[in-house]
Amino acid sequence: MRRLHEGGRIDRSQRIEFTFDGKSLAGFRGDTLASALLANGIGLVGRSFKYHRPRGIYSAGPEEPNALVTVGTDGRREPNLPATTVELADGLVAESQNRWPSLKFDVQGINGLFSPFLSAGFYYKTFMGPTRRAWMFYEHFIRKAAGLGRAGKEPDPDRYEIRHLFADVAVIGAGPAGLSAALAAGEAGARVVLVEQDFVAGGCLLSEPADGEARVWLSVTLARLADMPNVSMMTRTTAFGAYDSNVLGLVERHGSATTDPAKGEARQIMALLRAKTIVYATGSIERPLTFANNDRPGIMLASAARTYLNRFAVLAGTRVMVATDNDSAYSAAFDLAAAGAEVTIADSRAEPTHELLEQARHWGIAVRRKSLISNALGRYAVRAVTLSEPGGAITLEYDLVVVSGGWSPTVHLTSHLGVRPVYRADINAFVPGKLGAGQFVAGAMTGGFITAGAIEEGHRAGAEAAAFCGATKSVQPPFSLDDAGPNDSPLVAPHFVGEKDGSQARRPEHSFPLRSAQRGFGNPKAELTKGKAFIDLQMDVTASDVALAHREGYESVEHLKRYTTLGMGTDQGKTSNLSAISAMAGLRGMAVPDVGTTTFRPPYTPVAVGALAGRSQSHLYKPFRRTPMHDWHVASGAQMLETGAWIRPWFYLASGRDVDEAYVAEMRMVREAAGLMDISTLGKIDIQGPDAANFLDRVYVNGFAKLPIGRARYGVMLRDDGIVFDDGTTTRLGEGHFFMTTSTAKSAEVMSRLEFLLDTAWPDLRVSVTSVSDEWAAMSVAGPKSRDILAAAFPDLDVSNAALPHMGLIEAKYNGRPLRIIRLSFSGERAYEIYAGASVGKEVWCRLIEAGAPFGQKPYGVEALGALRVEKGHVAGPEIDGRTTLDDLGLSRMAGKRSGYVGEVLGRREAFSDPARPRLVGLRSLEPGKPLRGGSILFRPGEPIHGHGLGRITSVTYSPTLDAWVGLGLLARNAAEEGTEIIATYPMKGQTVRARIVSPIFLDPKGERLHG
Template sequence: MSSFRLEPSTTGAEISFTFDGKRLKGRAGDTLAAALLANGRQLVGRSFKYHRPRGVLTAGPAEPNALVTIGSGAFAEPNTRATMVELYDGLEARSQNCWPSVDFDIGSINGLLAPFLGAGFYYKTFMWPKAFWERVYEPLIRRAAGLGRANHLPDPRRYEKTWAHCDLLIVGAGPAGLAAALTAGRAGLKVILADERFERGGTMLNEREEPEDFDLGEVAAELLSLSNVRIMMRTTVVAHYDDGVFGAVERVQKHLAQPDPNRPLERLWRIVTRHTILATGAEERPIVFAGNDLPGVMMAGAARYYLNRRSIAPGKQTLIFTNGSSGYALAADMEARGLTVAAIVDPSPSTPWAGKAHVIDGVVASVSGGRRPTSASVRQTGSSETTDTFAVDSVAMSGGWSPIIHLACQHGLKPVWSDEFAAFMAPEQGGLTVAGSAAGLSSTSACMIDGAQKSARICADLGRAISPAFSGDTETSKAPRPLWHVANPTGKAFVDFQNDVTAQDLLLAEQEGYGHIELAKRYTTNGMATDQGKLSNVNAIGILAEARGLSPDTIGTTTYRPFYTPLSFGALSGTHVGPHFAAVRRSPLHEWARKNGAEFVESGLWYRSSWFPRKGETTWRQSVDREVATVRASAGICDVSTLGKIEVSGRDAAEFLNRVYCNPFAKLPVGKARYGLMLREDGMILDDGTTSRLTDDTYVMTTTTALAGPVMTHLEFCAQVHWPDLDVRLASVSDQWAQMAIAGPRSRDILSEIVDADISNEAFPYLSARDVSLFQGALKGRLFRISFSGELAFELAVPAGFAESVADAIMQIGARYDICAYGVEALNVLRIEAGHVTHAEINGTVTPADLGFAKMVSAVKPDFIGKAMLRREGLVSQNRPQLVGIKPVDPSHVFRSGAHILNKGAAATLENDQGYVTSSCYSPHLKTTIGLALVADGPNRHGEEVQIWNALKDEYCVGVLCSPAFLTPDGRLNA
């Protein structure tokens, strides 16, 4: 006989769900596990390694067996604990790790291979041949041993993250937590009470009756009436961080058949609290005996929950194996409902018992059966043989209780073994109080009083003295002697159900020298499954302790880390998915570029206009070649708004700039721009850009796009930490100003039509930088005569909000001069032709001299960032890779960035490496590929023929080193 629902039942309305496609009925208020048990469905999954039939073992978050996949398609969620899933109408559940079905699973043949699959089998069995590991063994093992499968479809549901703040966080809404919340709530503290279950009451839900002076309904009603108490059900506190910060996941809508698409499915909380009460209860320990994993073997406390709360009987002939009062409480509950308890087996019977069932002083040697128990062999104390055999259809077990102290141990503090409680207890720490059965208490009223009294103490500490909501004596009885495992098992006796680790495996690990708890864990995989050993770890420690003749205290525990239970990736990513995965930065000219047909390229967070295809152009190169030719022949406009812009002001701004740049800035006149090189303290170039003096004590600096943020941080460090005595202020104005480059021989003609002032070469010579009035005084902007392309060029900055109108006007006027919009690809060709460097060259390994800027470095400034280390021997060597131009001897040959340079005829070895190509492009003017390269002693080798070597792309050609300036000073190209 299987489990069944007792009638008449007081449970909720009937609802339907499916399991492996079969339609079943459950009751509102059931968990999926309860509904399956009510349908007699005890076999719900197959184990990880041996594919053994497994059933519901617990009624809570520690469930190792009843893992199912909920939902289908994009909504499918594997490895869900059926004990934590609230039943809703239409719920679809499927069994996992079985084929063709959970009832008949071919993989169970692994059970026959068990002698080869023991502890450490990965390390022993699959050693040879080595090449087989990745190709044969691992895929085979992965297919045979497994859990549910993740789907690869995007998750269409919403998740979010948020913060909460309180005076007192109470984890667990059982008797201790509720009493603590009531006390602190009455005292006026801001309280958060969180519990992972959907019902308040904790283990009280297992009981037939409530304690006399504790009316759960009344307590809940009072708590709900207190506006300073927030009750968060379906919320698992999973992590304890520093400074009273806790992580919690709230399953907002997982229990709903029709979730509201506008609300999140789950919400990840960070809760900041002044004090915390852990009222997390205790976990009942399984007993390790042969056949303890058969479907129909269940924890006694779980059996009580299903019986008392959900009217579900475990079977008609139940054997109870217990070493404490829990099994007797179940026996009493069962007999009260007219169910038969075959016997109570107890190795140290001391619990008073007046029921019908016979108590045997002994152990269960084994439980046998195929997919459910059929008989149980019992060995009486003092006997080595089976003394009694019972026909049974179900078994309930209780090996004692382990306080749930996970959250108290996530800071590296180790749990403390207590002989009195025969359990590991939470280590003491400030700001955190453990109450109720998490502190080792057992009776409901003791937990209640403990929670109330400890809460009252915290209230007093926080300046809100109050008397506890409940008071009295919290005396507790001594825990029974632990029973770690039944010696000499006649079959597999499981310690870790989810990972199929047996007592025999642990003993083998000990024999083979892996007895240390951290080694045994990895050698046997005990505690490494998704349940993280909630049921198995303490038994494993006990078994190892016994085998080594030590106390569990000496063995110690493995390391506790967040999270307490598994978290969905959805909850962890929150809203940061799809286009919201990272912030998107759009230039103020983005819309202008889009309507001019730009193709965009992602550059950090930015979307930069890459090229602007025109009708008839089918490849990017056609567009780029045309843009480059247009700029050189007439004019082009390019969005350079992504450059960093920093305003530097104050009385000592000039001195400050003089110290952060390696070249002189103190004497830069008002109205002038200067190219500057900023070094790191180790002498390498950090960034480059122009800085312009707008007024006597105001400068505007530009940085490269990529280093806008880091340069700002660097300048702030210099200003605040190195030279706090300098009067200097820094403001990032990158987002406030749009900036566009107008380049080409006709650029002045175009700009003259919108700039009110005279910008002739005489009035506005090279490197001029001024505030200008635009459109007959309608707008103020900043005009710079600087050039990145080698052409006559200007950069015009305007307030961001006006960017599009100004660019439109320039395009309109420029149409008469054959202007074109150009993107960063054309900009790159133009600057390589001009021999200008970017971060392709400024790659963190180059000094100013490496790039031909040796003369820029001031020899007279007493100090600047990087000055001292620039003198280092290695940084002034002639043989350092230095900037050169490079082009193929045969113009039809192509090379690309990353190719290495070798002397002609030299073998491709590391020793022979002469340098590498940093930038390359096709020059439409020179009708060949050109590049910039860093080559050993490069500046002295112009004209030398070299090999350009790229084994990665299988590209090899002969090139010739040349000046990096492919453009002559008069603006003509060096053909």
């Protein structure tokens, strides 16, 4: 156990039980999974991406590249979470990943032996041959080896939400700068939202000793903020993206172990925060050092070792090597020594400051100057390091190595809007570029690493942001460190330093800003002689990979990133970006700013798909519509199908055990007796006004002005460019009153189109259009017995051929509600469409079901309907696909010599008469038992089968009437002669079928069935 008996910011009164790789462990409230694992002596937590090398905990925040774990079970299983950001909760189940069969023994660890063949870009060079289809062989193995964690396959039982937030001032980061900014803006009267990714506020202050003035300053500041009703603090919340108009994307997390779905609690909430101003106080990330085997468990960032010690009371090692090229790591060394560790500092610089050397002497720490780590020894844990020094190499034993290569300001969010970061040589890092109006930065992300300065910067930024919003209340001077404790203990960010005076420890009177030696990326020659020196720990990108990319011409940082996969892991290269840029700059003999940076894009840290979806999942993904008869269909064994926004009967189990059997039976029923179909999904538009007929004459290619009252007509609409838009039927109810029906798929588009034309093209027409789709339930009775069924259902109505001819209309009442019966057919049989008020739709449906039973009528679904229309040669969505003209579909006779309709001029373009354009044809299989397939490509017999061919099959069905597979297709006109044989090839399945070109009307070409 590595937990100290006292100290830290954990609640020792709340013991928490959890498991890791099936082993029961315990921690305390306030722990992260990483701190609890370290406290239990667990250093090996995962395997690396490519080489499957043993990896341990490297950092203490979202920049963690190594310690990725899977949390949860079944539907709550979430992979690739940094253990450093997982808040410990009772019952938490975690497991290591990317290993088999166990973490200690991973078979794929053998990849390290083949590393010469797995260098940067190996996938480009290895999986390209020897044949064109070789990839199909490789793909199976690559997919099995790829990835890190494994997501659950079960449905996630938790709930996710999306909400919208508004603020005058949004402050990102609750470290000393962010807290000070929120305090100033709140005092000025602005509405403030303070966002913090950690589950407690404080930032770097949480890594300071718990008995210092940092704790006092933090407690007082948080109390003052809590008393401000205009300030809201959101912990456990990551600002993952910055967008135009000061919009921030946030994800608020609640662990699955701490939420109760039964109480309606959301596991994660994505919020879009719209702010008038933004204060970025996102801090900085410590950089590692690069040396051979720098990925071994037991090597971590100096700031992480200090955090685990002071925040979580975990001493990660007892014999500690601190390797650094700057001042900040000394704070970690002093704190570790104060906790009882034996500490040595290897400083690559020739002359650290006198103050630091004095502090080290007081703590009994040996400082080795001009000393570089060249190699780490050990496998599952570090046990020793080799130092390169002026006097030669020396190997010393340690159980913990902490490293610090300086600090990189966290510029990600400020870069999301295209603001390029600016390089500062004095800190060897990039800082935010010039931001737009209403955006401010403060704290360590500006390149200043003194806490007192960060507090002052934050206060100034918060006050300026509030003033930008018009908040004018007076603001008190910043709450300083002097106000939090004795004047002899100034605070340093992101680090304190300490001094040993006998048995008492006290804080020094001087703070030490970070000073970088700017020596690039460690020892670039280490890998050549000692072992792999990793730049990107998560993606297993080494220093030699960067050198290889340089030799092969991938010198641009964007090319380097993609060629080596550097920075493409879940950590997005947070600890590796600058090291990689520095390495390439050295190889090219250029300055770091001349090499540039990669492009930072959202999200800053990975975002769960569930959070992005919110409640928009399953049937909540988008609104769906049910017809008035929906419940009857479900109760009667209908298998439902989503068609656009509607849920419709696909087929009925009473007709067959599956769709292939059922639709054929339902087709026979309609052809031989009668079937009842729910067509309530058709678009229905009421058109009224003195100019209604004139309006329809312009909308449709065929005329409607002379349509008699009480009669219906089929019509086709074009787009402005002459392409067919939609088809449907319109019935004239009165002199200036029409009832239009549209296809289900285009109902909303047609309605919008009509309104657009009236508002823009013809505002002088006296016409109103109203969607009445929801007001009417609709059903169709089709088949030879349909008239008999209609007469039985409505005995008071005359439905004879004389009273109700084809395309005729009867208007009546049913239980006091309007009833319309229009005789028209989509199936090719005599058919009637019955429209009743939606409130009585189910009642009318049941009456027709009862009346039709003696005649053999049953309901049928959309699968059978589609097959029936193919037999009759009626075009639908697959043919009216936004690319076909009237001529293509054989409908040009409808327009005749008319003029003045939408699409007329462009529809007569010469290109639309090209012999190579498609024409609607019928196709009949010549090979019994071999089905035609929709999407098949058509070729002439004997011609090479490749490319786009001469056309394609759009719709197919098995025709029980013809006992053959038939289909509709679009074929080049110069190859569409009836009687010609054609080859239909379906590349997806490698199937080829011989077919004959025939008339697209397979059944009843003279229309005797529907007119009878």
